[in-house]
Every structure is written in structure tokens, then in C-alpha cells.
Amino acid sequence: MQINFIPIDYDYFDFQGRNIIRIIGRNEQGKRVCVIDEFKPYLYAILKDEVTDKQIQELIKKIEKITIDLNSRTTKIEKIQIEGKNFLGKQVKVLKIFITNYKDAHPVADKLDFPEIQARREYDIPLLTKYIIDSKLEPLQTYIITGEIIDNNGYGGISNLDVSLVIKAEKIELIKEKQEFSPKILAYDIESDEFEIGKGEILMISLAGKNFKKVLTWKYCKKSADYVECFKDEAEMLEKFVEYIKKLEPDFLIGYFSDGFDLPYLRARAEKNKVKLSLGLDNSQPTFARGRIPSSSISGIVHIDLFRFIETVYSQYLESETLGLNEVSLELLGEGKKEFDFKHSGKMKEEEWSEFFEYNLQDSVLTWKLAEKFWPDMLEFSKILREPLFDITRDGMSQLVETYILHNLPNYNEITEKRPLYDEIGERRNLGKYEGAFVFQPSPGLYENVVMFDFTSMYSSVIVSFNLSKTTLTEKGKDTIEVGIGKDGTARFSKKPGFFSLMLKEIIEKRKKAKQEYKKNPSNYAKARSNAYKLLANAAYGYQGFFGARYYCREAAAATAALARKSILETIEKIQKAGYEVIYSDTDSICLLQDKKNKQEVLELLKKINSQLPGIMELELEDFYKRGLWVSKRASESGAKKKYALITEEGKLKIRGFETVRRDWCPLARELQSEVLKLILEDGKETRALELVKKTLKNLKERKIQREEIMIHTQLKKPISEYKAITPHVIAAVKMKEKGMPVDVGMLLEYFIAETREKKSLVREKVKLPDEKGEYNIKYYLEHQILPAIGNIFDVFNINIKEVADGKKQKKLGEF
DNA sequence: GACTTGGAGGTACC
């Protein structure tokens, strides 16, 4: 029997004490099929250099006797092979020890406590990762599987799965020709009358897929839109939900915040109603794994919480201030959630129910559209990292980097380093910070004709060019480079490339390739691939400095920052020596004034600098700007770092660090500042901007400012009780709690500062929630929002904006 | 009670 097969969801189970892999996927006809494969687990014992062949043979005899006896199974040593491998870049002789069940790898490793063994490794790699590495059966690629059909009795009744066939793999071959795989994506969303999980009832569930829209409910059964289906009670609705999922056969069931809300809620209500939420292809119920955010999984169907994927791989590109469904959809799809005022369900009228159904459906529709939009990204990440979608949509950046490393180590014949133990993590964290990037001290002013250079993937290119990693860190020796890393002294790295820099180099090259491919033939897939490689490259530096990393190397991270500093300082010097004034620089970018030079001369300078840069380091032109503005710090005369505004020759603004881009300032101050910056950069002078300010001040004093313009948004970063300083946003949280509104860590709180009857000195005493009655506090919005936001901009023109606000006549210095 | 100062807290830049 031979089938075409695209692996989608991976799982494993024990059969007769052994690990059996179960992969759900699609065949050529789009039918859901299951491939069964046996996993042959092993771990490595790395031998000490001086161990003789005779000693090895004796050691093997001792190891062969190891058994792990448990009630349910017995793990034995199945086979031992002697192999030559690399470990941390050094050649080693190892014993590859095959065992019966991988779940016992840890206890087996504990028993390998022999003096001939210097280290035990690869007993702590996730089983499915190990399986994918060994079998090369990677997610979302197309294979030909040759094997035998498993009948009803095979593997303890595996064929009870809801699939068209189960095949035991004998041979796995990759088909090189790309086959377009379009998955069946189904999005869902629930509405409940209480936010706390399981506390209230689920009022309705919506589903959205390709040409499919449905709202299931039981609360209101009078006439409604045709997509609404009504049932007699919550239990029946839940049963129908399960039925629909089974009928629709999605590959992916996608929610938004569904890991922590929708799926756990469904499970809790199902339990309460004594309904089995048997969504799994084996009729199992969803399971939940603990973590910072719990992960909710369904056997055989990939449950994806799209929010988590967007958060890690896309949030840095979004302008949205929250990653909520509404804002993200508005930005990416140009369409937001339906407006709907929540009321207690008992008080709703017919019309309101219709609106509620529409609202619920729209959430699923948006989630589905976003899922379609992010499908290329999910696919490419999954292919590049060779891990199932379930994992790559939930992993953080460091985990993604590590996953890439794990799957690519076999190319270097490397044995994988272990995860740091709890104590090791503690020690690493206690080391504190090392010196980071260089930031140029700017001088406040409005500049004409500004040029911006930046280093392409600077930190990655430093790591690659200087070979900085755990495996190349060395004590002494020739053919090394020495890097000063501040108070930690010096670090030395061998020049012989280690796998880390080689892998990273490959990532950068693949990124370039994907980018070129995209230019030649634009497709969402090439774009997603390019982006995935870019993110991996950018996270590699942080990974080496991350205390939880297998290949943690503080020295490498510190050396990367040190060499990047050295490089940018040298480059700045070269630019200055060429006769240019450098006005700003942060980490990997340099701003200079074009002055009387023409663009060609600037580009020639760039070319010259590039010819002298080491390794793969590269400086590129970011853009030519017509004007740029830098301001002073609030508290002093000196220029503020990480705050500037530029305008391109086409009139496009680039604003960094200013209150305009900070969500914890009210829209009034932000929008005014943004307009002021725009007018000044367009005009090259402040006249029009000043008029605008005066107009706004007048509106403020006449109370003409709209409510939403004065709302301040601040995130609640920890539970209310843990705050040492009671700041305004904490008061907002307390007030919300008192009103019975949901208050969760991570929430963006909204409040405004109101006038108070008695004189109160603290800001927090004037905090009011959006729906509270009260007038905005003119003094506060003037002195704490508007003036601070524009003050140092007008300082550049020697205008004291406070005096303007007070009605005094302002003078320019030149007029004295 | 007014004022200063340091720290907590949040958010941005790269």
C-alpha cells in the first residue's frame, strides 16, 4: 500500500511498552489519514577521552544490565552502538544507547553514572522533536508512505480514529515537487455571561470557515438570521458544536485567546452539563498543559490560538496598541468587530439578540480571515523549523531559535547540549547585565537633509563574522580573537567556525534568497519565508544571552554587543573623517548630514566603508530625509536619545520615541504632538504648528475636547495587590473591580483625570473610569499632557510654550 | 506643608 501524505498533527502513545508515533494528515485526495510509525528511542553517553577500547567493552556490559521497572512497563537497554560524534565542537567517542521507552530516558541517564562517562545527553529533547529529526517526516511536506493498512485490532484499536485509513509506515520518501496544500481552517468563538472560566453559561458559539457561517445558541430561539441555530439547552448546544466539528473535519481549529478562554470554558461547561466534549479524532476531550499561558490541545486536530502566534512573530510590525481581535483585524483586514453593548442576557430584546449573534459570528469571521492571512507565515515557520504547527504557534522567539538549532545539529554531527537545570538558570540570572549597545548623544535641533545608514542584521552579522558562541569560546590558543567585555574582563573565541555561526550564516543567506525570490516573483509565501528567517536571525543574539537557552553563552552575547559597539564607533569616525557631521546613532544605525555633498558622494562613502568591514558585516542606506528633529530631555538641556522625527523627500513621517507613539499618553496630547511634528517638518519652521497649539489650548479651556481624546491607557502588569506604589492606573483597576468588571493581569486599563471638588494633590485621587460622570481636569491635561508633549519641540525654536499657554507674549532670542 | 530625590512602573528603541 502506498499513499501520498502531508503530515499535520503529531502525537504518540505507548503500545506494549514502546513509543508509537501517530501522525494525522491528508492524502492526495484531501482525505484525512493516519500514519503509524515506531520510534526507536536512544540517548548518548559521551566517553572521556582517555577511556580504552577494553574499558568501553566492559562499560557496555555494565550498561546492558540497566533496567527500569515500573508497574506499567519495563525499560531495557535494547542496543548499544559506539560512534564518533561532536559535542560542543569537539570530537568525542560516544555510546548511542537504545532503550525501550523514551519516557524512561531520564532514569536511564541517572543510572549511567560511571567514571568512564563524561556526560549524558539527549534524554531531555521532546519526543516528537526527536522523532521528526530521526524519521525526517517533517510537517506540511508531501511524502510517499509505503506500508501496511492497520486493521481494527492493530495497536490497541488505533483504527477507531475518525480517519479514512490508518497505515503503518515501512518506507518514507519525500516528494521534491512542491504540492500546494490548502488546509481546512475553521474558526470559532464563544460568548458567555461571565468572564471567569466556567462560572457563567455559554450563551452561543460561532463557527466560520470557507463558505461556512454558523451561530449555535440556546438562549433565544425566536426568529433570527438563517445562520443561527437554536437548541433546547446549553448541553444540546455543546453536543451540536462537537457534531459540527466532526462533520466539517477541520485541520485547524482556530480561536483568538482561545487557549486561555474559549476552549477551557467549553470544557468546563461540558463537564458541568455532563456532556462529553469529544472533539478529538479518537473521541478524547481537549487537554490542557500548564504554562505562562495554558496550552489547549485537541487530539488529531490542531488547535491554534492565533493571538499567541501573532504576539510572537508579528506584534513588532503592528501599530495597534493592543493585540486584541478588534485592533489587529482593523489594522490587517481593514475591518473590526461589530459594535455591541453587553447587557445581562435576561434583559435583551429581540433586536439586541440579533445584534449579539452577529457580533459573535463576526469574531469567528475575523479570526478565520486572520488565520487565512497568517497561513503562509504559519506554514513557512513550520517548514523551516520542522515542527508541528501546534508548537510553532505557541513557542516564544528563543524557543523557535532553539528548535531550529535542534533540527539542524545533525548536519554538524553534533550531540545536543542539555537544558539548563533549575540551579543553573538561577546562577545565570544572578550574573546581572552586561554592557549593551552604543547610543549617540544627539544635540537638539531641526536638521536639513539627513541621511540614515544602518547595518543589516548587525548583531547576527557580528556573531557570524567573529564566530561568537558557546562552542567557540575558548581559554587560550592561537587563531583566536580576544574581546574586552567590560567588568567581566575578556573573552576569547576560536576562529575556526562553530556550528552556531555557520547555522546563523545559513539563516541569513536563506533570508536573502527568499527576499530575492519575493522581488522576482512576489508571493505571500516567499514574503513569509523571508520574514521567518529574519526573525530567527534577529533573535539569535538574544538567544545566546537568554538564561534558559541550551546554548547560553553570556560571553558571546557580551562580545557581540562589544564588537558591535566597536564597529559602529569606528564607522562613525570614518564618516566624520570623510567630512560629514554625524548627528545620531543607536545600536546599528547612523544619522548624518548630507550638507553640501550630493547623493552620489554619500553612496560612494557607503561603498568605501563596506569594503573595509569585516566578515559578512554590511552597512546599507536606509533613506535620505528632507528634515529631522531632535529635542532635549524634559529634565535637562541635553538631547534626548531614542526620540526623533524624520520626514522623507516624499513627505512620509518617521516618528520614534515621541509621546505620539506612546500608548500611555492621551490621544489629545499624542495627536497634537504628531500634527506639530508634521507641520514643523513640512515647513521647516514653527509658525503653523504654533497656531494649531493655540487653537487646541483654547478648545481645552472651553471644554470642547471629546471624551475619547482624554483617555489614558496603561497596562496592568501584575495583580493589584503586588503594587508597591499605587499609581493612577492601579486605582483604575481597583475601581473596575469594585464595579464587578473583569480585571486581569495584562489588561489595558482606560481612565481619565477629572476635576475634583476638594483640592486633591495626587493624580490618583482624580482618576475616573470612562463611564463615570465628571469633567476633565483642565489643569492636568494642560500641564501633564499637552505642554510636556510639545514643550521641548518648541524649545528648539526658543519658544516657551508655557508662556504661550499663560497668554504671555513669547519672544525669540533674536528679538532681544 | 513644601520641596527634593530615588524608585517603581510603563513603554519605547534597536
Place this chain on the structure above:
DNA sequence: ACTGGTACCTCCAAGTC
């Protein structure tokens, strides 16, 4: 705990006069 360090700025908390 879930990539790193650098920087700005507000408001509170606690100290000084």
C-alpha cells in the same frame, strides 16, 4: 521564565527642611 540592553518620563513614597 519563556530573546538582549538602553533610555525616557511620570508619579508615588519617603526623606529633608
